[in-house]
Amino acid sequence: MTDQDQMAAAMATGAQAPEENSLQNSMDAIANSNEEMIPRAQVEELITLVKDVFGGHTASVNNNDLFAEIGELAKFINGAKKDLNTAKTGQIADQDIPDASNQLDAIVKMTEAATGKIMDECERMQSVQAMLRERLLSIEPPIDPDAMAGIDDSLNDMNTSITFVYEACNFQDVTGQRIQKVVKALTEIERQVLRMVVVFGLAQKEESLDEETKAELMEDVDLLNGPQLEGQGLDQDDIDDLLNTLL
């Protein structure tokens, strides 16, 4: 039986060689460490154990290269941990994103109200214009037909301008729909960030939460799926409760 065959057989049966136990212990020690940086000695020990587990199959890999790679990995993980802390993920999911969504909703409502007002005035201008024409036509003695034709042209020009204003009001619908798309994207980001908070929170509170509570929390996060209808999914209070459980 070759080395590879032995390793495959060991993996298939779940049996662990003594080297693998040592490697697992070393990895557990690093995972449970509260230190921001992993000491060089610990990384070197880890490399040696990895080499032992692979029975010298890594002999062709330069120790320094491997150390540099693992060092980079450690730096990356450390940086990601720091970013997570400084980014205040809970605040982003709980306050910042809902705030941004609310601001965008307010923009849609304000432009809708303003557009309504513009159209009210357009309608008023059209009725004034129609009334003006009637009054001009009812003047006695009648206005000279050529002069009336000129006035009519001007009134029609005015009507065309009002039509252009109506056309321009299209912007409200189009921008409204685009903003709704942005709100939808924000909600998706909120869901992802919240999911990340829950996953990290669960990892930290592994011992204090039972399986049922963990499953419920993950289900709650999955319910955060796009703009929800009233009475469905989680409301802000539910989200706050969820975050309070975890943070």
Added chain:
Amino acid sequence: MAVDKNMRILVIDDFQTMRRIIINLLRQLGFANVTEADDGTTGWERLEADKIDLVISDWNMPQMTGLELLQKVRASEQYKTIPFIMVTAEGKRENVITAVQSGVNNYIVKPFNAATLKEKLVKVIGDF
């Protein structure tokens, strides 16, 4: 055959602003006999309650979308021949194809102007 400008037109859009724009532009074009609804479900109710000669509907709406309404209209014995114009912000090729396959008579992409609305109306109901 001359177009009857007194034809009953049903305008469906969940945005009230958009309904007002379409209704006002129709009025500018001489069509003042207009009724409105805010989604496919209420649009269908208007169809059943009123004698509608032409439908101008948005695509994206809550409850029942414009496409679902179109499919329901085309599947019904009573309303299957009603001219149906879709108005939408979605200019995607596949959407247009789906709408055409579902039996739409014409398709207007927002934002649009009175000239475009007139051009599409002429194609659907004839010159006026």
